[in-house]
Amino acid sequence: MGVTAKIAPSMLSSDFANLASEARRMLTSGADWLHMDIMDGHFVPNLTIGSPVIVSLRKHTDAYLDCHLMVTNPLDYVETLAKAGASGFTFHIEASKNNWKELVQSIKSRGMKPGVALKPWTPIEEVYPLVEAENPVEMVLVMTVEPGFGGQKFMPEMMDKVRVLRKKYPSLDIEVDGGLGPSTIDMAASAGANCIVAGSSVFGAPEPAQVISLLRNSVEKANETH
Numbered sequence: 001m002g003v004t005a006k007i008a009p010s011m012l013s014s015d016f017a018n019l020a021s022e023a024r025r026m027l028t029s030g031a032d033w034l035h036m037d038i039m040d041g042h043f044v045p046n047l048t049i050g051s052p053v054i055v056s057l058r059k060h061t062d063a064y065l066d067c068h069l070m071v072t073n074p075l076d077y078v079e080t081l082a083k084a085g086a087s088g089f090t091f092h093i094e095a096s097k098n099n100w101k102e103l104v105q106s107i108k109s110r111g112m113k114p115g116v117a118l119k120p121w122t123p124i125e126e127v128y129p130l131v132e133a134e135n136p137v138e139m140v141l142v143m144t145v146e147p148g149f150g151g152q153k154f155m156p157e158m159m160d161k162v163r164v165l166r167k168k169y170p171s172l173d174i175e176v177d178g179g180l181g182p183s184t185i186d187m188a189a190s191a192g193a194n195c196i197v198a199g200s201s202v203f204g205a206p207e208p209a210q211v212i213s214l215l216r217n218s219v220e221k222a223n224e225t226h
């Protein structure tokens with residue numbers, strides 16, 4: 001499998017009052033990306049952060065900011081997030097059924113990496129046209145919890161989606177998000193996920209570096225057999 005492991009602590013579980021130092025702590029613990037959960041209180045029943053926070057964090061780090069947009073109108077966020085310094089822009093298919101082509105074009109033209117996310121009960125077939133488009137998304141995020149909150153229980157039944165995607169697209173970045181940690185990573189890694197978001201399991205650990213390393217080892221070991 002020609003993909004590399006990316007471990008992305010979800011900053012939703014960090015101390016937002018100390019975001020810069022929390023980001024540094026994750027990066028020195030071995031994180032590849034920082035996962036930023038942007039929620040609008042409408043697409044999901046929770047409200048988190050937006051572009052001003054990305055602007056502030058960008059002043060403190062060059063890290064890849066993996067932005068997960070849980071918003072009703074993702075197109076409205078492209079320009080401000082690009083200017084703010086976002087690296088990846090992952091929108092939900094449920095919020096972009098009629099304008100994903102325009103959205104992907106807009107994200108790419110502003111130098112960000114486009115990704116598409118899907119909620120647990122959205123069929124995987126809905127993202128195929130986006131991966132196979134002339135101007136394709138570069139990552140698929142398979143939600144393994146209902147989006148909106150950290151600290152929920154991993155849904156193993158979502159691994160069928162990951163397996164199908166990996167078989168169909170051997171070099172695609174496949175991200176999983178929700179309930180990932182030492183007790184669930186092997187299921188996700190063996191199904192074929194290579195980008196791993198983990199919030200509560202990393203921030204709640206006495207030694208985040210150990211959890212990040214465990215997550216990476218599981219993905220790398222599974223990669224050898226894919």
Ligand SMILES: O=C(CO)[C@H](O)[C@H](O)COP(=O)(O)O
Nearest residue numbers: 147148150151178179199200
């Ligand atoms: O997108 C999300 C929630 O909608 C978060 O990224 C996710 O929940 C991470 O937190 P945890 O690892 O604690 O489940």
Ligand SMILES: [Fe+2]
Nearest residue numbers: 037068177197
């Ligand atoms: Fe997320």
